[in-house]
Amino acid sequence: MPIRAICFDLDNTLWSIDPVIKQAEKALFDWLRQHYPKIPKQFSVNELAKRRQRLLEEQPELLNNLxxxxxxxxxxxxxxxxxxxEIAxxxxxxxxxxxHQVTFYPDVLPVLKRLQKRYILGxxxxxxxxxxRVGLGDIMSFSLMASDVNAAKPHPALFEAACQRASARPEEVVHVGDDEDCDVAGALAVGMKAVWLNRIYKTPSGKYQPHAIITNLGELERLLQTWESTL
Structure with a gap:
């Protein structure tokens, strides 16, 4: 069946998230030191992370709204x-x-701008x-967060909502993401074409069978061309 839409994960798919979070934590603590200094004196970044983990254990539904x-x-x-x-x-x-001060992987924007001409992107x-806020609003037709459907990937709700937003059947949608357990598993479960974007050459777990494994979005373009040629 022809491909109508492609949806993408964000963190570690379109940009590397670790340096972004590290810089955001620094910006937060710099601001707290200036305006509410007793907080950074009493809590470190790690201590606040442990606090969030305890909250998550007490209220697992918060996984749907980070x-x-x-x-x-x-x-x-x-x-x-x-x-x-209230200062929170x-x-x-x-x-x-x-x-939101992200640095896109070099392949991201050129490929997305080309794909935008042929597919619905989300x-x-x-x-x-x-x-x-990251500069993709003119490229993406839709954007969905776990908080929008009160369910985090790999729950099918987010993937089903993407199909609805794209007005497409699951088999007409490709999902691209870096996480086997969230992206690949979730896409396969609803019948989407699952593409594992394995930028750092992780060894496949063997738990899932994605339709394809790629290491950059240039490979995605070639993959789509191959699939289209067989229709």
Missing amino acids: GLLRKMGLAQAAVEAGYKA EPAFEIFQQAR TLTNGSADIN
Whole structure:
């Protein structure tokens, strides 16, 4: 069946997330030191991460809204340090501003701009990245977060919502992502074509059988051409 749409994961698929989060944490702590210094004196980055993990264990549904999870952790830390919980909102926005300062992998923008001419493009993420804030708003037709459907990948809800937004059947949609357990498993479960973007040459787990394994988006273009030639 012809391919109508392609959806992409974001973090570690279109950009490397670790340096982004590291810089965002630094920006947040610099801001806290200036405005609410008792918080960074009392809590380190690791301690706040452990706090979020405890919250997640107590409320597993927060996995579906990682932004809310982070705000709740900040609110708790603020109260314990003697501030009002409400400061979590501006603190989170400082984090988000830096979190959206991403550096795309070199292959990303050229390929997406070419694919945009032939397919409906969209994004699916368990994170909190906003495509408009990273500069993809003019390329992507839709963007879905786990918080939009109250279910994180690999739950089928996010993938089914993508098909609805693209007005396409699952077999007409390709999903591209870096995570076998979230992206490949979720796409296969609903009948999409699953493409594992394995930029760092991980050894396949063997748990799933993606339709293809690629290491960059240039390979995706060639793969699509091959599939189309067989129709």
